[in-house]
Amino acid sequence: MxxxxxxxxxxxxxxxxxxxxxxxxxxxxxxxxxxxxxxxxxxxxxxxxxxxxxxxxxxxxxxxxxxxxxxxxVPEPRAVKNRLHLDLQVAGGRAEPQHLREQRIRTKADTLITAGATLVREVPMDDSTTLDHLWMQDPEGNDFCVV
Missing domain, CATH: 3.30.720 (Signal recognition particle alu RNA binding heterodimer, srp9/1)
Incomplete structure (x- = not known):
């Protein structure tokens, strides 16, 4: 159950x-x-x-x-990196053409930045410069990724 x-x-x-x-x-x-x-x-x-x-x-x-x-x-501020975070899965998966995946990720990120998010880092696929996902934070610094 x-x-x-x-x-x-x-x-x-x-x-x-x-x-x-x-x-x-x-x-x-x-x-x-x-x-x-x-x-x-x-x-x-x-x-x-x-x-x-x-x-x-x-x-x-x-x-x-x-x-x-x-x-x-809660009274205390966030002190360390989240051990649990949400991944916003907007790109459609790795079977999608890379240019579409990146466009979807960046479009969602732009919307979220306008809503108060911060871009922390662009994360490439292993051993490449190809974008895999964006590490972001909400208005209070809680981590999440746009994938």
Missing amino acids: TTRWTLTIDCADPTLVARFWCTALGYTESDPPTGWDTWEDWLNAMNVPEDEWNDGASISDPNGVLPSISFLK
Whole structure:
């Protein structure tokens, strides 16, 4: 039997980081709990102080297929390289012509840079100058790759 799971990303500003990942993944803000029209209504009903409303955020696949992702406010900044990261697989795989793969990778990267990402490094295929993927960081420095 499998176990249901979600991914949670620690961050300083959950709303900011969640918005970025909505752009990166094509996700949307998760719906409020059943019976509530908005998150604000739910937070008010649960007596959550307004200064805690950005302590968490959640985004979901609009098709309901892929796992949701949560963002949790933590006091400490990221200190070391992520040991777990997302690979955004946009190039179509190595069977695709290299010029198309690179074009798709760079197009996605340009969109993400506009949304607040930073390019860390272009990573070539082994022993070549041919682009394999881009190592990037989200607005708070969380690593991910565009492949």
